[in-house]
Amino acid sequence: MTSYVNEKETLEIGIIGLGDMGLMYAKRIIASGWKKVNVCDRSENYEELKELLKDSGMNVCQNGHAVSRQSDFIIYSVEAENIDKVVAEYGPSTKLDAIVAGQTSVKEPEIRAFEKHLPGDVHIISCHSLHGPTVDPKGQPLVMIQHRAADEKFDIAMRVLSCMESEFVKLSYKEHDRITADTQAVTHLAFLSMGTAWKTQRQFPWETPQYVGGIENVKVHMALRIYSNKWHVYAGLAIMNPSAKLQIQQYAQSVSDLFKLMIQEKEIEFRTRVKKAGEFVFGKSSESREPILLSDTLLDKFSLSIVPKEKRKPNSHLSLLAMTDCWYTLEINPYEHMVCQTPLFRLWTGITEYLFRNTDMLEAAIHSALYSKDIRADDMEFYSASKGWAECVDIGNMQTYQKRFEDTAKFFESRFDESNKIGREMIKVITTKTHK
Ligand SMILES: NC(=O)C1=CN([C@@H]2O[C@H](COP(=O)(O)OP(=O)(O)OC[C@H]3O[C@@H](n4cnc5c(N)ncnc54)[C@H](OP(=O)(O)O)[C@@H]3O)[C@@H](O)[C@H]2O)C=CC1
Numbered sequence: 001m002t003s004y005v006n007e008k009e010t011l012e013i014g015i016i017g018l019g020d021m022g023l024m025y026a027k028r029i030i031a032s033g034w035k036k037v038n039v040c041d042r043s044e045n046y047e048e049l050k051e052l053l054k055d056s057g058m059n060v061c062q063n064g065h066a067v068s069r070q071s072d073f074i075i076y077s078v079e080a081e082n083i084d085k086v087v088a089e090y091g092p093s094t095k096l097d098a099i100v101a102g103q104t105s106v107k108e109p110e111i112r113a114f115e116k117h118l119p120g121d122v123h124i125i126s127c128h129s130l131h132g133p134t135v136d137p138k139g140q141p142l143v144m145i146q147h148r149a150a151d152e153k154f155d156i157a158m159r160v161l162s163c164m165e166s167e168f169v170k171l172s173y174k175e176h177d178r179i180t181a182d183t184q185a186v187t188h189l190a191f192l193s194m195g196t197a198w199k200t201q202r203q204f205p206w207e208t209p210q211y212v213g214g215i216e217n218v219k220v221h222m223a224l225r226i227y228s229n230k231w232h233v234y235a236g237l238a239i240m241n242p243s244a245k246l247q248i249q250q251y252a253q254s255v256s257d258l259f260k261l262m263i264q265e266k267e268i269e270f271r272t273r274v275k276k277a278g279e280f281v282f283g284k285s286s287e288s289r290e291p292i293l294l295s296d297t298l299l300d301k302f303s304l305s306i307v308p309k310e311k312r313k314p315n316s317h318l319s320l321l322a323m324t325d326c327w328y329t330l331e332i333n334p335y336e337h338m339v340c341q342t343p344l345f346r347l348w349t350g351i352t353e354y355l356f357r358n359t360d361m362l363e364a365a366i367h368s369a370l371y372s373k374d375i376r377a378d379d380m381e382f383y384s385a386s387k388g389w390a391e392c393v394d395i396g397n398m399q400t401y402q403k404r405f406e407d408t409a410k411f412f413e414s415r416f417d418e419s420n421k422i423g424r425e426m427i428k429v430i431t432t433k434t435h436k
């Protein structure tokens with residue numbers, strides 16, 4: 001990649017939407033020496049942001065027109081739900097020959113908005129950092145989509161975004177949406193369902209013996225991590241991704257099929273189905289790999305629980321058995337998606353792999369799924385929750401999603417700070433010690 005003399009002094013970079021991701025991008029771009037960074041949020045936030053960012057080196061603008069008129073590389077970092085409206089408003093002001101990108105988590109609506117509202121003489125390159133704003137971007141995947149852009153413009157975008165020190169992954173927007181439907185939308189659905197099931201039971205999982213220790217800690221902290229974030233991020237990437245519906249439906253179906261076999265105690269059918277799926281996903285292909293996850297014992301230190309470890313009870317791990325069943329049914333190999341892994345997907349695949357590679361643990365889960373009456377209630381609630389979430393995504397109503405999300409989030413609110421601290425540490429450990 002050739003870089004140009006004085007490029008960092010002269011190239012104007014614009015960011016529209018100064019929420020968590022937009023601000024993180026702006027700070028990193030400035031920190032790596034780019035001198036002209038024009039930013040804005042909604043006009044009504046202008047005065048407040050101008051004051052707040054007066055020493056940041058950013059040029060705070062009144063609105064997206066001002067950013068678009070003067071910037072050579074503009075990144076929209078707004079809610080997926082708003083992308084069409086926001087691009088319709090500011091897109092026509094885009095500077096001639098500029099590059100326009102978007103940071104939304106789902107690309108089909110973003111690309112559609114760009115094609116519809118941007119002038120023909122601007123370049124379209126999209127991007128997506130596959131991690132949240134509090135995760136160190138270094139080494140994390142950063143998807144780059146050269147949709148309608150000259151190579152020379154794509155090089156500029158890569159030079160600017162190299163400040164993230166992320167791993168670039170070049171994809172088309174369709175590939176992006178297909179992969180993230182699996183890595184993100186389904187993963188989130190499983191954690192959302194766990195949260196809803198716990199809430200419906202009025203149960204803090206760390207106070208219950210079957211959720212104590214080891215990989216249970218991953219379930220608890222990642223579920224709470226999602227619920228402590230903004231609902232629109234998860235709603236957008238599930239509801240607006242055309243590829244997500246099928247995968248989400250299949251996950252809910254897998255939960256339902258397995259649960260039915262469990263309550264009928266159909267051991268042979270259940271066992272055969274679980275083993276067949278496990279062989280497909282984790283059999284030959286994973287034997288030669290280093291396991292993704294750290295040991296169950298190491299994960300024990302990430303606990304919110306005061307229940308002693310000896311009091312641990314077996315768990316059916318219905319959520320993980322269903323994930324494997326879903327991958328098998330859709331013939332998805334999760335390892336092929338690791339190029340687009342998010343920390344959550346890595347942990348989710350990691351605990352599923354851990355269960356399937358540990359014969360004793362898998363046996364205990366199968367036995368408990370079929371015969372432990374005391375966890376039936378939890379599994380029943382998980383089954384209903386996953387069905388409810390899948391229906392909610394299928395119907396596609398953002399307000400319903402918001403209500404479901406916030407209802408559960410409220411139940412866990414008092415533990416967010418504590419859990420997020422542990423969750424961040426967990427992600428740091430798993431990404432630094434076992435990356436790639
Ligand atoms: N959070 C995450 O973990 C990740 C998020 N993403 C994606 O990045 C995008 C931004 O997410 P995130 O930063 O978390 O969300 P935020 O809600 O924190 O940020 C979005 C910002 O855009 C602002 N905005 C809305 N309309 C306009 C407008 N017309 N002009 C200027 N600003 C506007 C919003 O204002 P207001 O709040 O008033 O609407 C808000 O400040 C989303 O599409 C998300 O899917 C991608 C990777 C990770």
Ligand SMILES: O=C(O)C(=O)Cc1ccc(O)cc1
Nearest residue numbers: 105130131132184342343344
């Ligand atoms: O790791 C996850 O899946 C997260 O929950 C964080 C996240 C949310 C949205 C994105 O577009 C990318 C990452």
